[in-house]
Amino acid sequence: MPIYLYWGEDDFAIQQAVGKLRETVLDPQWASFNYDKISPEQPDAAIQALNQAMTPTFGAGQRLVWLVDTTITQHCSEDLLAELQRTLPVLPKSSVLLMTCRSKPDGRLKSTKLLQNHADVREFSPIPPWKTDQIVQQVKQAAQEVGVKLTPDAIELLADCVGNDTRLLFSELKKLRLFGLDSQQALSADTVAFLVTANTQNSLQLAVAIRGADTGKALGLVADLIDRNEPALRIVATLIGQFRTWLWVKLMIQSGERDEKAIATAAEVGNPKRIYFLKQEVNSLTLPKLSATLPVLLDLEVSLKQGAEATTALQTKVIELCHIYK
Incomplete structure (x- = not known):
């Protein structure tokens, strides 16, 4: 399909996908003639992109026209819609039109529906931090792509360390690849622990410290995370995701549910085998305490988005959360 729409907030993943598309579409010797990157600041950027996409290629390979940060799927004039309706169905096979944007396309717009019919639409949003199984799978795929052999334990640890940050993931994998160049064996979890900064793991440790009402350790972890x-x-x-998972598991257990698959589905845990360990983690917790946690975290999220000073806001709410679990 010669038309692509990439959207989402994971800028690094989009850049990676654009790079792969360029390698597939363009002939390196003719790339300077057949590649156009059109920014939203340019006048009539969308019209210009459509016109360029209709231009025959020079030499070998195909033409790639990249319309950056387009607003076509958020608002689209009647004139532009008419041009899209006229051009997209007759786009030559020698051209590839790529559009990227951060916001989710508005499915109510005629322009969005038109693109859904004619384009390959792909989402590039960060995996929610609590969907650990998807993050582990992402680490596996990225390790294969970069060419790093990791043991299963090392994959799990790396997933804990980098979380859903794809830029950090690829950066750490490149570091691990250089370290393991002279070895044919898969790198171990000990190697990952030695080389990789464990930011997300510390966020999960912070959740455990709060759950255990260990105020001193929790504040130390906050300081460590901010320093990094x-x-x-x-x-x-990460905290919201972890406490949300604990809340759902506890709620399902108290409702009498014993089927681990059903609990996993309700808690959005991809691997039902994790439920056994989650049950142990929530065994000493009560529903009222877990229920009281999320409003505090959501209030913290709102205050940070409104410009509150990060360290002070985190420290204040962490102390408040630890008091809940005393």
């Missing part, structure tokens, strides 16, 4: 430049909103997202 971990974004406060990412810390909060």
Whole structure:
């Protein structure tokens, strides 16, 4: 399909996908003639992209026209819609039109529906931090792509360390690849622990410290995460995901559910085998305490988005959360 729409907030993953598309579409010797990157600041950017996509290629390979940060799927004038309806169905096979944007396409718009009919639409959004099984799978795929052999334990640990940050994942994998160049064996979890900064793992440790009402350890982990430049909103997202999972597991257990697959489905845990360990983790917790946690975390998220000072806000709410579990 010569038309692509990439959308989502994972800028690094989109850049990776664009790079792969360029390698597939363009002949290196003719790339400078057949590649156009059109930014939204350019006048009539969308019209210009359509016109360029209709232009015959020079030399070998195909033409690639990249319309960056397009707003076509958020608002589209009648004139532009008419041009899209006229051009997209007759786009030459020698041209590839790529459109990228961060916001989710508005499915109510005629322009979005038109693209859904004619384009390959792909989402590039970060995996929610609590969907650990999907993050592990992402690490496996990325390791294969980069050419790094990891043991299963090393994959699990790396997933804990980098979380859903694809840029950090590829950066750490490249470091691990260089370290293991002279070895034919898969790198172990000990090697990963030695080389990789465990930001997300510390966020999960922070959740455990809060659950155990260990205020001193929790505040120490907050300071450590801030010192490592971990974004406060990412810390909060990890905490929300972890406590949400614990809440659902506890709720299902108290409702009398014994089927681990059913509990896993309700808690959005991809691997039902994890439920056994999650049951142990929530065994000493009560529903009222877990239920009281999420409003505090959501209030923290709102305050950070409104510009609150990250360290102070995190420290204050962490102390409040630890008091809940005393």
